[in-house]
Amino acid sequence: MIVTQERNLTQDEIARTEENASYAIEARNLHVYYGNFLAVKDVDLMIHSRKITAIIGPSGCGKSTVLRSFNRMNELVPTAHTEGQVIFGGQNIYHEDVDAVELRRRIGMVFQKANPFPKSIYENIAWGAKINNFKGDLANLVERSLRQAALWEEVKDKLHQSGLSLSGGQQQRLCIARAIAVKPDIILMDEPASALDPIATLKIEELMRELAKDYTIIVVTHNMQQAARVSDYTAFFTMDEDRAGFLMEYGPTNQIFTNPREQTTEDYITGRFG
């Protein structure tokens, strides 16, 4: 159970946390290493609640690493280790009291390549709920999740067919439905539309806008137009000469795309590098 417990935070940090109650999750002074390689350095990033935050930047600048550090998925890489803090619900998720298993139910994830389980559509949605000991009505939960993911009408007659029988775009929406079925607070999306055609991409983007009414969404994308179309806030990452990624600029999407403070940001957005 994640409860607000502040013994791992200083007074000053508590004050900051309370002041920023509209933030869903916050990286403070975050460094991520793979072995001895510093992949991401000194990231301070405050993610707004129920908004879509896009993370953009050139390849290898650590966008996905930052995204995965929000639900400790980096820990699946044996050599990875993290320094600094990620504050979620007033608590540092890297504190030893926090169970990554519980954290990942609260902070769901959608991956670049749609990865439905080789099970039925129904089971794909219901499985996450089952393993988390869901007490309510499973059938109801499945329908609601599929409706939220705008997939219900397309699959309601074939719930017991394989999830792999769907098209690429449908599979990705199935993965989104699967993620929201465990009722997370935040959904992390790692280039969710990069493997899809423009029409399927558009559907995913519409879905993201719809979901942003209830969920905080953080999305990594290579597609600048997508970031501009879909997100409320944009974080631009780049890397220094040691190939360590860092946060260059962060602000409302409008401002980043029309009036960036940094020259590098402007160069990247206008396509002059990256």
Added chain:
Amino acid sequence: MNDTRRPAGLAPIEGQYDSGDFEPRLTQRHRQGVVWQALFLASTLIGIVALSALLYNIFNQAFGYVAYKSELNPASLAVNGVPLQQLPKAELVNILQENVSKGLFRRLEDDQPFAQRSRKDVYDLVVQYVVQYKVEEAWTLQESIFARDQVMQYASKNPDAVLRFVSWINPAFITSQQSSNPIEAGVLTAILGSLWTIAITILFAFPVGVGAAIYLEEYALDTPINRIIRVNINNLAGVPSIIYGMLGLAIFVRLLGPLTSGAIFQAGKSATSNGRTILSAGLTLGLLILPVIIINAQEAIKAVPNSLRQASFGLGATKWQTVWHHVLPNALPGILTGTILSVSRAIGETAPLVVVGAATFLNFLPESVFAKFTTLPIQIYQWTSRPQDEFRNLAAAAIIVLLILLLTLNASAVLLRNRLSRRI
């Protein structure tokens, strides 16, 4: 298949490419291909010829004419006009007592008291020790067909011998126990021994092997010690099977004798088995195939896409839930394939069982894992090393039984695997 066709050649296009830079030598390149193709075909043919020779040899031995006589005419054993075949058990015991030596009778009584033996069992003993059918001459299938006059010549010279065309593999052969007389000998003891042994092998090696593979692939960190363990499991898979026999002898027979003979459970005929039991044999074969099962299971687990694990962890699954619900079901077909292959190998193993102490002659069927054992390969090995020719025929028949058993077990395992791996 157009390798040998010589293309007419394409006309060069002016200014497009300078044919002087390339020397196509098409004829040589195509000829090279043809030579290799012929070599591959030859390899396949050699394999087919070798297999056909093997099958011919087995079937040639397993069928053919037999001429046999009996030491004592069974009709003379009739009591009060009741023929031998219909005598009650008590009469049969009497006949046995009258006609065999006291020593042999006592030994039979020791093996299993006559009071506990079935009537058929006693009847078989009478046939074996009193009537004593003896094979005078046996011919192979080839001789029986192409040198038939030779067979008939023999028959006319020996009118008191019974001449019959027999299939050495027949229902009686499969349902009879061991016997020193080739006419009566069967493989039931060996079939049951093989099945019991392989059951123990699977029960031991499958869970332990898959468990170790899961640990090594999903839990173990990449430390130097774990790397040494991984490499050495590969090495163990290459250790000759006789060495596993020595290991089994040292551990299961000698060290754990009281356990494997069932003495501490007060089960089995522990006084005579001394740990040389089905349990010891099964565990030894289990050790033998354990590395192969581990390696195959590791490969199957490695082949499960990481995206499935990530999806599972991303939903808040624990490691165990991920392994149990996603990794194992997806790796199972591969794991089973490896298990089927290694179990097939274990069924055919002889050397380690000889070392562990397979019985040379058993006149009772195994009734528990604490029984003394023999298996089909052991039986075949013993029959081929007997001086009498007829045992070669029995060995051929037993080989057919072993092959059928093997193919049946394999086929059912493959069916099971296909059933389990069927995705919705």
